Amino acid sequence: MKAGAAEALSAGEHQGAERALDVERVREDFPILKQKVHGKPLVYLDNAATSQKPVTVIEAEERFYREYNSNIHRGVHQLSERATKAYEDARVKIQHFLNAGEAREIVFVRGTTEAINLVAAAYGRKNVQAGDEILITAMEHHSNIVPWQILCEEKGARLRVAPVNDRGEMIFEEFEKLLNSRTRLVSVTHVSNVLGTINPVREIVEAAHRMNVPVLVDGAQAAPHLKVDVRELDCDLYAMSSHKIFGPTGIGVLYGKARLLEAMPPYQGGGDMISSVSFEKTIYNVIPYKFEAGTPNIAATIGLGAAIDYINQLGLDNVAAYEHELLEYATEALSGIPGVRMVGTARQKASVISFVLDGIHAHDVGTVLDQEGIDSKCRPPRGPRWPSIIRRRRSTGWWRASKR
Numbered sequence: 001m002k003a004g005a006a007e008a009l010s011a012g013e014h015q016g017a018e019r020a021l022d023v024e025r026v027r028e029d030f031p032i033l034k035q036k037v038h039g040k041p042l043v044y045l046d047n048a049a050t051s052q053k054p055v056t057v058i059e060a061e062e063r064f065y066r067e068y069n070s071n072i073h074r075g076v077h078q079l080s081e082r083a084t085k086a087y088e089d090a091r092v093k094i095q096h097f098l099n100a101g102e103a104r105e106i107v108f109v110r111g112t113t114e115a116i117n118l119v120a121a122a123y124g125r126k127n128v129q130a131g132d133e134i135l136i137t138a139m140e141h142h143s144n145i146v147p148w149q150i151l152c153e154e155k156g157a158r159l160r161v162a163p164v165n166d167r168g169e170m171i172f173e174e175f176e177k178l179l180n181s182r183t184r185l186v187s188v189t190h191v192s193n194v195l196g197t198i199n200p201v202r203e204i205v206e207a208a209h210r211m212n213v214p215v216l217v218d219g220a221q222a223a224p225h226l227k228v229d230v231r232e233l234d235c236d237l238y239a240m241s242s243h244k245i246f247g248p249t250g251i252g253v254l255y256g257k258a259r260l261l262e263a264m265p266p267y268q269g270g271g272d273m274i275s276s277v278s279f280e281k282t283i284y285n286v287i288p289y290k291f292e293a294g295t296p297n298i299a300a301t302i303g304l305g306a307a308i309d310y311i312n313q314l315g316l317d318n319v320a321a322y323e324h325e326l327l328e329y330a331t332e333a334l335s336g337i338p339g340v341r342m343v344g345t346a347r348q349k350a351s352v353i354s355f356v357l358d359g360i361h362a363h364d365v366g367t368v369l370d371q372e373g374i375d376s377k378c379r380p381p382r383g384p385r386w387p388s389i390i391r392r393r394r395s396t397g398w399w400r401a402s403k404r
């Protein structure tokens with residue numbers, strides 16, 4: 001990592017978020033932010049869709065291809081050993097990032113979407129029968145809706161949806177009412193990508209476990225903003241994407257409690273997920289390799305490891321504190337604009353901001369902002385919970401200085 005950001009942090013240890021995170025210096029770590037868009041300095045607010053990459057991540061991937069590109073877990077030659085070590089080191093970094101008990105509980109996948117599909121396919125194939133139920137909430141991303149619809153359709157099972165209130169919070173009593181002896185899995189988002197709502201995952205897990213139901217948490221939007229501790233949450237499965245935490249695209253993580261992963265059948269068949277193959281019988285590899293069929297995205301996994309190093313050096317607590325300041329600043333500033341209506345006002349909220357602008361289509365707002373060099377997400381409603389409103393969403397990244 002470049003000296004800049006890490007040094008900038010140490011100065012502000014006890015002095016509040018603004019000091020702890022010297023945003024102007026952190027911005028220097030992101031080459032993409034140095035450009036102009038339509039002649040204006042780029043302001044990137046679309047972090048909920050994907051984050052930008054610090055130079056250390058870009059260089060880690062490049063170094064792999066320049067210096068030790070080779071396949072992993074196969075060759076005994078030096079390049080392969082180096083690649084395997086870097087790949088497995090990334091697994092240990094993620095283990096510590098999520099505070100998982102063991103590295104073998106970390107499965108590399110393409111992203112949150114694939115992690116959820118893996119669980120739907122592997123856990124669902126074995127454990128879900130006709131008449132069973134999967135329980136989600138009304139604030140889920142499509143990635144945490146559609147895999148369950150596919151599974152339910154195949155199995156004759158039923159998808160149940162816990163409602164949310166007008167603030168954008170899951171109604172806990174309704175969720176509890178929907179939990180029953182037919183529920184085979186609860187799958188909830190940790191942080192809503194549209195509303196910013198932070199779900200009470202610990203309480204959700206406790207309620208589900210009282211009914212012996214395992215819980216999968218979609219952590220795509222939580223991992224960039226909160227310190228995630230899977231053992232503290234006691235969730236059974238946790239999914240996240242590298243590209244939302246400053247890592248490369250095409251790589252993500254499924255954490256799973258070892259016992260649960262061991263009991264699940266494989267997701268895909270192929271190389272590396274087997275310990276022996278014959279035409280009569282194949283013995284599967286141990287976890288996590290049982291779920292990592294074929295040559296993985298080695299370069300991106302190593303890049304993800306570099307992203308974790310980067311976040312650790314910044315300090316996720318510093319990032320979270322600074323983002324909280326930005327969230328409050330932006331919420332207040334936007335609320336004061338006539339015609340702007342905030343969507344998602346949960347009491348526990350991460351730095352995702354959605355709003356509607358009365359009488360103006362989301363695409364028009366996006367086009368005007370783009371002319372100002374501001375990249376943000378704009379789209380008309382596609383989610384089931386907010387059918388009649390036009391959504392404008394911005395996710396404040398921590399490099400977005402409040403004064404700008």
Ligand code: PMP
Pocket residue numbers: 048049110111112113114141143144189191192193218220221241
């Ligand atoms: N869940 C949530 C809450 C998300 O915000 C996203 C990405 N927008 C996903 C799942 C899917 O993540 P990916 O596209 O990286 O698989």
